[in-house]
Amino acid sequence: MSSLRLGAAVALLALPLAVALTDTHLEGQSAALVISTAAAALAVSALALQPLLAGTGRLRWHRMLGGIALALVLLHLGALYLESPEDTLFALSLDGPTRGRMAALATAALIAVVALGVLRRRLPMASATWRILHGFLAGLVIFLGFGHAILTDGALDGFGTPVLLAFGAVALVGVGSAFAARRRRARSSAAASR
Amino acid sequence: MHDRPSRPWLLALVLVVITGGVAYALLSSEPSGTDAANVGDSGRGEAPDPEERQCKATRSNPGGTNNYIPDGPAAESLGDGFIITGRVRAAADCKPLEDLRIQVWLATETGGEQDNRASVHTDADGVYRIETDPTVAQFGEPNIHVGYDDGDYREVFIRRVVDLDDKRAVVNLTLRR
Numbered sequence: 001m002s003s004l005r006l007g008a009a010v011a012l013l014a015l016p017l018a019v020a021l022t023d024t025h026l027e028g029q030s031a032a033l034v035i036s037t038a039a040a041a042l043a044v045s046a047l048a049l050q051p052l053l054a055g056t057g058r059l060r061w062h063r064m065l066g067g068i069a070l071a072l073v074l075l076h077l078g079a080l081y082l083e084s085p086e087d088t089l090f091a092l093s094l095d096g097p098t099r100g101r102m103a104a105l106a107t108a109a110l111i112a113v114v115a116l117g118v119l120r121r122r123l124p125m126a127s128a129t130w131r132i133l134h135g136f137l138a139g140l141v142i143f144l145g146f147g148h149a150i151l152t153d154g155a156l157d158g159f160g161t162p163v164l165l166a167f168g169a170v171a172l173v174g175v176g177s178a179f180a181a182r183r184r185r186a187r188s189s190a191a192a193s194r
Numbered sequence: 195m196h197d198r199p200s201r202p203w204l205l206a207l208v209l210v211v212i213t214g215g216v217a218y219a220l221l222s223s224e225p226s227g228t229d230a231a232n233v234g235d236s237g238r239g240e241a242p243d244p245e246e247r248q249c250k251a252t253r254s255n256p257g258g259t260n261n262y263i264p265d266g267p268a269a270e271s272l273g274d275g276f277i278i279t280g281r282v283r284a285a286a287d288c289k290p291l292e293d294l295r296i297q298v299w300l301a302t303e304t305g306g307e308q309d310n311r312a313s314v315h316t317d318a319d320g321v322y323r324i325e326t327d328p329t330v331a332q333f334g335e336p337n338i339h340v341g342y343d344d345g346d347y348r349e350v351f352i353r354r355v356v357d358l359d360d361k362r363a364v365v366n367l368t369l370r371r
Contacts (some may be wrong), residue, residue, distance in 0.1 A: 095256030
């Protein structure tokens with residue numbers, strides 16, 4: 001990759017963070033809220049990139065970024081807890097708003113996706129079963145996580161909303177194309193071995 | 195092709211159960227949290243006071259006590275640009291209650307819910323009113339709290355939401371002993 005393309009990719013990936021940190025929503029807010037928001041904005045970029053890494057066979061990067069994405073989401077949640085334990089627990093409770101429910105389910109699905117990744121070789125399932133489950137749960141993480149972000153009034157409002165929609169769309173299309181790429185590779189290797 | 199799920203039906207069942215569970219969890223939730231109606235308006239005209247609810251005791255809703263610190267300081271105002279008001283009645287006879295202490299707290303541009311709190315008293319018509327700075331989103335949505343916790347009537351703690359451009363929130367309370 002040329003340095004120009006690398007620079008463009010980094011700039012694109014930094015877009016959610018830049019939008020969030022320059023939003024008026026964070027003016028005068030605590031360090032915990034700024035850290036929480038920054039972690040969430042970086043997770044947006046990480047989740048959008050993940051399916052593309054998997055689909056293009058960059059599995060080492062895919063594994064590393066998966067761990068980073070989970071760490072960012074947990075940092076987002078932990079910093080919110082520091083900001084206000086009561087509001088955080090309420091948002092995640094059964095009486096919490098829909099966006100809180102989406103966040104809780106997205107986090108659970110992300111933990112499951114990462115656990116599937118870590119335990120891949122030890123799980124007694126066919127590799128196709130594993131792939132469908134991993135990809136399905138990843139799609140769920142994207143739908144619920146981006147849905148949560150879009151429904152939330154916060155630093156990714158305004159210009160942040162089309163950014164979230166675009167990154168979410170890239171992520172979901174990425175999951176589909178990762179499956180398509182895998183099928184193409186399987187077919188061509190089957191043809192080659194004939 | 196040899197690379198297929200060994201038990202496709204089981205996998206399909208798992209995916210259907212997960213999808214159904216997620217759909218149920220989302221559809222059974224309320225957009226702003228349980229019983230957190232949007233009570234904001236433009237602030238023009240009379241505050242809404244639906245007759246059918248005037249005698250019905252107001253129930254606390256989940257999250258009502260979030261960030262509550264007892265005995266908010268008496269305050270005429272918490273800024274300007276947004277009004278929290280409402281009429282307080284007794285459930286027994288639907289009559290307005292005068293000189294009752296009502297506590298409000300909310301996040302505004304000048305601070306969080308624990309910083310912006312006040313006690314106000316109802317007038318002869320049972321109406322309390324306090325002006326505050328404009329609301330800001332707190333955990334994803336601007337919300338306000340109104341509470342009664344002085345012992346003569348049963349305690350009530352309310353969490354309601356408003357829109358960012360609203361100028362007024364109306365929370366009427368009907369208290370029972």
